[in-house]
Amino acid sequence: MTIAANFFFGLGVFFMFFGVLGIIRFPDIYTRLHPAGKAGVAGLLSVFIGLILYAGFSLITLRIILIAIFIVITSPVAAHAIARGAIESGIKPWKND
Amino acid sequence: MKFKSLSLINKILITFFFLMFTWLLFTFSLDPFSLLLGVIFSFLIALLTCDYFVQDDGVIQQCHLPRFQYLIPYVFVLLFEIFLGSLFVVYYVITMRIKPGLLKLKTKLNSRFAQVLLANSITLTPGTVTVDIQDQELLVHWLNVKTNEVTQAEKMIKAGFEKWLGRMFY
Amino acid sequence: MLCLVQILRGPTHFDRLVGLNLMVANITAIIVVLGVYYNHLVYLDVALVYAILGFVSVIAISKYLTGRELHQ
Numbered sequence: 001m002t003i004a005a006n007f008f009f010g011l012g013v014f015f016m017f018f019g020v021l022g023i024i025r026f027p028d029i030y031t032r033l034h035p036a037g038k039a040g041v042a043g044l045l046s047v048f049i050g051l052i053l054y055a056g057f058s059l060i061t062l063r064i065i066l067i068a069i070f071i072v073i074t075s076p077v078a079a080h081a082i083a084r085g086a087i088e089s090g091i092k093p094w095k096n097d
Numbered sequence: 098m099k100f101k102s103l104s105l106i107n108k109i110l111i112t113f114f115f116l117m118f119t120w121l122l123f124t125f126s127l128d129p130f131s132l133l134l135g136v137i138f139s140f141l142i143a144l145l146t147c148d149y150f151v152q153d154d155g156v157i158q159q160c161h162l163p164r165f166q167y168l169i170p171y172v173f174v175l176l177f178e179i180f181l182g183s184l185f186v187v188y189y190v191i192t193m194r195i196k197p198g199l200l201k202l203k204t205k206l207n208s209r210f211a212q213v214l215l216a217n218s219i220t221l222t223p224g225t226v227t228v229d230i231q232d233q234e235l236l237v238h239w240l241n242v243k244t245n246e247v248t249q250a251e252k253m254i255k256a257g258f259e260k261w262l263g264r265m266f267y
Numbered sequence: 268m269l270c271l272v273q274i275l276r277g278p279t280h281f282d283r284l285v286g287l288n289l290m291v292a293n294i295t296a297i298i299v300v301l302g303v304y305y306n307h308l309v310y311l312d313v314a315l316v317y318a319i320l321g322f323v324s325v326i327a328i329s330k331y332l333t334g335r336e337l338h339q
Contacts (some may be wrong), residue, residue, distance in 0.1 A: 074306040078325045084333070085332050
């Protein structure tokens with residue numbers, strides 16, 4: 001059980017690291033949304049799964065599941081809001097030609 | 098099955114039970130004091146915000162109750178797609194082999210709630226972010242454009258989700 | 268922590284906002300890990316409220332910036 005938990009922690013840190021790296025490396029705002037929206041959620045989810053495996057079932061687990069559901073719902077909405085704001089203020093998407 | 102509009106009391110009751118359920122989930126205790134506090138505050142908040150929480154326009158009127166037994170496979174599909182999508186994003190971050198572009202999709206889903214769910218799940222799939230929803234059309238930013246034809250792209254992006262969502266909100 | 272670099276660096280306001288969004292997610296994860304480590308429920312409440320506040324602030328700032336002229 002501890003090994004599985006450690007595996008999920010490692011996975012979460014991996015996703016988080018590459019998410020942040022992607023934010024810095026990508027060229028424009030729309031492409032930057034991809035790591036922010038997805039790698040963040042996946043990193044959080046794997047860290048939470050690892051914590052659930054690590055802590056066993058208790059009240060804490062319930063709370064963690066609540067936070068996870070909240071994050072999964074709100075993170076795409078935030079990405080959507082940012083993208084829409086960017087489109088309406090007229091930023092052109094970057095093209096690779 | 099058409100309601101003209103819900104009465105005020107119904108609205109308040111729906112909001113009240115939702116808030117009370119959340120409060121019980123949070124505090125997880127059955128003390129009389131915390132119960133009383135929860136009842137008072139959820140009633141006050143329900144009184145103030147029921148107009149925004151339960152909106153009359155269209156959502157309730159075409160409301161067939163969603164079939165919740167399809168929620169479970171949907172959640173599993175969604176989890177799988179999240180991890181797959183993140184792996185793709187990590188790959189793109191390492192190699193920087195990207196070719197972004199915008200394109201429009203059409204959905205068959207007509208209830209507003211299902212469209213929002215579909216948009217959120219598209220955002221979590223490999224390499225796509227939903228930018229805008231106008232009625233029955235989604236504007237999607239794609240990280241790595243492979244085809245330019247619309248039907249092909251539709252098949253690739255929303256293959257799994259629309260099936261399950263269509264079953265939930267028939 | 269590299270998110271701060273992005274926030275300071277970004278050419279437009281929206282780039283900074285993306286950095287802020289991811290930083291909120293990371294800090295939520297850190298708070299939850301701390302909460303399980305110390306075995307306190309209060310940390311999890313703090314994490315939840317932090318996530319809600321981050322979400323609301325990102326939405327509010329992006330609404331505020333929508334349709335503004337950009338001065339690079």
